[in-house]
Amino acid sequence: MANTSGGTGWHSRAKFGWEFFGAELKRRREERGLSQQELGRRVFCSGSYIGQFEAGMRKPQLEIAERIDVELGTDGFFARMCRQLIDNEPYFDYFVEAKYLESIATAIHAYAPLYVPGLFQTAAYARSVMIGSFPLAPDSDIERWLAGRLERQAILEHPTKPLLWAVLDENVIRRPISGPRVMHEQLVHLAALADRRRIMLQVVPMSEGTLTLGGLLKLMSFEDAPTVAYEEGAMSGMLRDDPAQVARYQLAYDFIRATALSPAASLDLIRTVAEEYGDES
Structure with missing residues (x-):
């Protein structure tokens, strides 16, 4: 079984990646002066979902990441990160x-x-x-x-x-x-x-x-x-x-x-x- 205590295994890297996704989402949303509820309304999900994405508790679907890029003007940043993290998953x-x-x-x-x-x-x-x-x-x-x-x-x-x-x-x-x-x-x-x-x-x-x-x-x-x-x-x-x-x-x-x-x-x-x-x- 994988060792998750040292942070060097795939599981730890993937978790860090999604936490970074969430931290960047929060930073860039706040730079645009948008609340979680407002961003959620614009990308067709709830504000609580945006909060869970930012906390690293949930992973957004690729289409949501693409809509986030449009609303935040991030030139495909979140969609590219989403694809990279998903592609590294050894799962269906x-x-x-x-x-x-x-x-x-x-x-x-x-x-x-x-x-x-x-x-x-x-x-x-x-x-x-x-x-x-x-x-x-x-x-x-x-x-x-x-x-x-x-x-x-x-x-x-x-x-x-x-x-x-x-x-x-x-x-x-x-x-x-x-x-x-x-x-x-x-x-x-x-x-x-x-x-x-x-x-x-x-x-x-x-x-x-x-x-x-x-x-x-x-x-x-x-x-x-x-x-x-x-x-x-x-x-x-x-x-x-x-x-x-x-x-x-x-x-x-x-x-x-x-x-x-x-x-x-x-x-x-x-x-x-x-x-x-x-x-x-």
């Missing part, structure tokens, strides 16, 4: 902002119906998922994506932050991704994270039948900003920050969590399935 475009928000969240609640969430994947499991999803991708792309995924797991190095709670569908632990050995290692890793109380795990038994969500859902909470929902499907992802939409996702997540086994029973099931894979490997 739709996940770039979600990954950043994940790194600053105070709590992350996830529901996973198909695979172990990326934050908790072993290298072998993650590689198998990527190859299965993109069977024609060159090895260089697979390894780049894998490095990015493992680097995200740096947030697990903190003993308590962010709070992490994952609800897995039972088929997640029973689908033999890349065979018994890889699955045994993956489930042992999950159990170890739960044993040291780094994550809270629950499993929804298959006997529950139809669920209210068909894809991965991640609810991310922050110290000074509203909760954001991230949903992901096949080769696509979407951030939702409208309060009414987020509330609906939260309710759906709560209903699913209510159908899950208790954390203790879930951990027992994970260990049992891990042993079964261990006997086969």
